[in-house]
Amino acid sequence: MLDKVFFFFFAGVAILSAGLMVTRRNAIHSAVFLITTLMATAGIFLQLRAEFIFIAQIILYVGGIMVLFVFVIMLVRLDVALHQIQFSRQKWVALFVTLALALEVGVMLWSSRKVPGQGFLLPNAMPAAKLPANTEALAGRLFDAYLLPFEIASVLLLVAMVGAVVMAKKRT
């Protein structure tokens, strides 16, 4: 009962603020609503008892990436940017991609409608005590079964970071 209340609350907030994020003309307002969407998604993760993903979402997306977004938006002259027509040539592409994604989600939901806990049915939340500790389980998989992909991903990030530093460095 309570799980459903929380789910619908977070899902509603996420969808509503996602819509507002797209429709606002002011970039900072859009950023605020994007932050709200990300927080609501984090709430859904928490409701699924995925604590680590919940806090990773907050720390990385909200506390890290969005801060940089807002930082960059503040450095742009908004009044000038507002008068420019942006991205309008992509309208039909965007429509096509949106419809394709909606179709995909619809097919997925429809095909799994009979499977309990999937499709249109809301998952029945398991009591927290019965689940293994989330962080430990994730760390175990990450550093055991998927060690090589994990290391490759971190090397890739390191390369990107070094590349950014080299590009930002003054040429003397």
Place this chain on the structure above:
Amino acid sequence: MHPNLHALLVFLQTWWVELVSAVVIVAVVPLITGYLVLMERKLMADMQARLGPMRVGPHGLLQPIADAVKLLIKEDIIPDNADKFVFWLAPVVSMTAALTSMGAIAFGPSFEVARDINVGLLFVIGVSSLGLFGIVLGGWASNSHYSIMGALRSTAQLVSYETAAGLALVSGLLLAGTLKIRAIVEAQQHFGVWFVFLAPVAFFIYVVASIAETNRAPFDLPEAESELVAGYMTEYSGFRWACYFLGEYANMIVVGAVATTLFLGGWLRPFPNVHWMNWLDALPALFTAAVGAYCVYRAGKQPARVQTWFMWGVALACFAVALILAVPLVVAPLKFMVPGLHGAFWFLLKISAYIYLFMWLRFTLPRYRFDQLMHLGWYILIPLAIMNVLGVGVAMILEMEYGWNRWLALVVTTAFTLAAALFLLRLNDKRVAAASSAAPPEAPSTEDSYAG
């Protein structure tokens, strides 16, 4: 009974302790904040050979109440060209983030709102870092140059120092082996030593980084009054300004609580496993009783009768607390209350000591320049923190795989880390010297950059 009403009752029955604790936090933190400000002003006055606030109540004890009333009835100004929505939102974000993150902190073994979150410490750091949005959005919404400069500085500073603080916490977490707040403290009880002694470099980095994160002197550049008026808060007044202020001080309590939990043994008393030190259990009661006795001594010296009565009231409150702390020690059926009560006492004492350190540094050190701040963060603290994580990790491997003594392993790796720190400092000095000799003579010289 209606099923919804029944569900509500079940909900309340399960969660009433947490709900009441949350209300207690939201209600008590503003009061504590007010008295922290008073403490800060009194300490500053003492270190500058002044008296500080003396007029409202004996020794200015009622000053916070008067300040709060003043802030609440002050005119609430929103600048004409401000972005109303964001201007309204920003202080709320700042305050909410700080108060929410407090929910996961265990103030003693039996007082925490969110019990045993699996990612407790990450939750505290992650949510309290969201307060940054309050600063950035407030600075932008004010539509003022000072505000936006303060906000930009603040973003850069917080993003830089959060990295160092996070890496410092990682070294501590490696020792604890868990993210649960309660389990971190229990690990320190199990090893019989506070982690500050095992990872002193990490603690030092965390202290420096947390001063920068709470925007306090010597790193209070976002609100450097000689350059930026009041930084991001310039256009705010009245209650909204109070929200920012509350968020800032609540953040101080949060970083103090994190440092206490991870490095200073949480709610454990000193030497928790040493039996002949058990007399320390009597210390909380004796300490509060001594404060009460001092109030009685001062009561006779107050200039007005109402102030004498007030002092007596404070003394009686102290004696009552001392009694509450002492009775469970001697009355056997109430023994179960001892860990909770005394834990809270030790925890709050350690947080107070940490905040006292913050204030002491504020009155002692001159403010950094912005480029010095950035260099300290990126050239010294972050490399040092990474070195330290490596060092602690190597020590753990030496202990677990090769059977070294934990102390020996940690001393060796800490020595390596410190050697690296000295190397970094020399490198930095050379860089500064090279920069100042390369600068043309007409340009403002950086040679006197350390003159304050």
